[in-house]
Amino acid sequence: MLEVHDLTVRFGGITALDGVGFSVSRGEMVGLIGPNGAGKTTLFNCLTRRYDADSGSVLYEGKNLLAMAPHAIAGTGIARTFQNLGLFPHLSVRDNVLVGAHHRGGAGFLTAALWLPTVRREENRLRAEADRILDRLALTEVADHPASGLPFGTLKRVELARALIGRPALLLLDEPVNGLNSAEVEGFADTLRAIREEFDVTVVVVEHHMGFVMGICDRVVCLDFGRKIAEGPPAEVQRDPGVMRAYLGTAI
Numbered sequence: 001m002l003e004v005h006d007l008t009v010r011f012g013g014i015t016a017l018d019g020v021g022f023s024v025s026r027g028e029m030v031g032l033i034g035p036n037g038a039g040k041t042t043l044f045n046c047l048t049r050r051y052d053a054d055s056g057s058v059l060y061e062g063k064n065l066l067a068m069a070p071h072a073i074a075g076t077g078i079a080r081t082f083q084n085l086g087l088f089p090h091l092s093v094r095d096n097v098l099v100g101a102h103h104r105g106g107a108g109f110l111t112a113a114l115w116l117p118t119v120r121r122e123e124n125r126l127r128a129e130a131d132r133i134l135d136r137l138a139l140t141e142v143a144d145h146p147a148s149g150l151p152f153g154t155l156k157r158v159e160l161a162r163a164l165i166g167r168p169a170l171l172l173l174d175e176p177v178n179g180l181n182s183a184e185v186e187g188f189a190d191t192l193r194a195i196r197e198e199f200d201v202t203v204v205v206v207e208h209h210m211g212f213v214m215g216i217c218d219r220v221v222c223l224d225f226g227r228k229i230a231e232g233p234p235a236e237v238q239r240d241p242g243v244m245r246a247y248l249g250t251a252i
């Protein structure tokens, strides 16, 4: 589904990604780990075309992802969540989720401005779908509440709901359990396991919480200073001497 070859990204003198390569098969859940500054978010930013790569290639379903326009990414079936939440604080939870469906609306500017019946039908259909997803993620009670002021754990689920309404085939999650307490982490892991089946979605997840990564992922890729230093089943990567060295001084 996804093939990353020899990907390099530089920011001035910093090489954030240095010849990184790995692939992801349909249906897999792959963990992307590595110490702070290893290049994990930069990789996500390349996959969603926020950053340009200096060299290398990314094939998504056989297509050259790096040649696509950033606005076309959602339409290809790739959705992401953000490390520091990318929600609109003053919009309701439901409207934040509906933002994730923007590429599925077929109405043009004029039909939308005139609020024609086709637009109303489309809006009703998407609202019904948003409500189903909100219900699935236990967010119905806060659907009309503005995002601002809600607990962090709730907002993490809103981000997931917003990604899911785009009907993604590939879901990129950037630190989805960062800042959650241990009960919330467990709850999120259970939800993600179930959602992976229900929505038939392939997942790449960046996360520092090793218990979460090791418990949920089929395979783990570890980056350090922009380079891939290990890849394999979670238990093997956790025991890898290079990975242990990269995390020296950090509990893993």
Ligand SMILES: Nc1ncnc2c1ncn2[C@@H]1O[C@H](COP(=O)(O)OP(=O)(O)OP(=O)(O)O)[C@@H](O)[C@H]1O
Binding pocket: 011, 014, 015, 016, 034, 035, 036, 037, 038, 039, 040, 041, 042, 043, 083
């Ligand atoms: N837009 C940017 N401009 C300059 N440098 C950047 C930019 N984005 C990332 N970097 C640098 O690239 C390197 C990799 O950063 P990145 O955020 O990808 O790491 P990370 O593995 O996601 O870290 P963390 O776990 O702390 O989120 C770091 O040295 C960072 O400072």
